[in-house]
Amino acid sequence: MNKNQKLGKNFSLKEFTRSQIARRNNIDNTPDEKQIENLKELVQNLLQPLRDRVKCPITVTSGYRSFRVNFLAGGSIHSQHMEGKAADIDITCMPLENLFRIIAEDFDYDQLIYEFGEWIHVSWNGKKNRKSTLIAFFEHGKIKYRKYNPENDKQQKRETK
16 A cells, blocks of 8 residues: 555545554554545535635544454444544634535535534545534533534624624
8 A cells, every 4th residue: 555645636545644652652553545535525526625725724533443443542332433424523723613604505514513613523424424413512421412503603702792
């Protein structure tokens, strides 16, 4: 496998397989051909068009995860990261909530989660995309999710100013 393989104009396989957990635990985090194809689909249908739209780098903070890496990361047993269909991303050229809104309003996706105001989880599942849009937050020490509602979230923002 060529880790420098380009998945899109601005994305390489290395970005999606780099993992501190894998490195520290000497775990092979190499995707198979199907998982690489899924990563290409994610990049070509969502991440590269998004990068072209916002005109600044998007950082992949977590991409493909082997089963063991996903387990150690505390990921769901059904995580799309293990299939190469999901990525956690960050951006520095604009507020993260703005990027979240752009994706939610203007792009197709399977799952979009604004996680704790720190990163965005996004996935692509082709014709099976659900456009599930959630906000993750902590409540009483537990992770909770609520559905994103653009109108309610705009109102909440106005009320907290």
